[in-house]
Amino acid sequence: METIVSLLEELKSGVDFTSKTDLVDSRVLDSLTILALVSDLEDAFDITIPAVEIVPQNFNSVAGILDMVVRLRESGF
Template sequence: MNEILEILEEILPNVDCAGCETLVDDGYLTSFELVRLVTELGDAFDVAIPASQIVPENFNSVQAIDALIKRLEGEE
C-alpha cells in the first residue's frame, strides 16, 4: 500500500491522500490525473486495469486502489 500512496502523492502533492476517502468524488483525481494514475499503477504492479474497473469506488482511497490491485493480481 505504501507504493500506491507514493504514486498518489506524486500525482496529488497537495492532497492528504492517506486520509482521503473521496479522491474522485471530491474532484481531487480528475480524468487526466486518473489516466496518469492508471498508467503508473499498471507499470508499478504489472497489471492491466480494464476500463470497466475505472470507476470512482475503485479509486476514492488508497485502500480501494489497493483492493483493486490485489483483485487484478489474483486474476493473472
C-alpha cells in the first residue's frame, strides 16, 4: 500500500490518497494521470494491467488499486 501511495504522490501531490474514495469520480485522477499510474504500477509490481482493468472502480481509491494489483499478481498478469 505504501508503494501505491508513493506512486500517486509523485504523480499528484497535495492529496490525501489514503482517505479519498472518489479519486476518479472527483477528477483527482484524470485519464493521463491514470495512464502514467498504470505504467508505474506495472513497473513497480512486475504486472501487466489489461485495458479491461482500467475502470473507475479499480482507481477510485488506494484500496481499489491495491485489490487490482493483488488480483493481477495472483493471476499471473
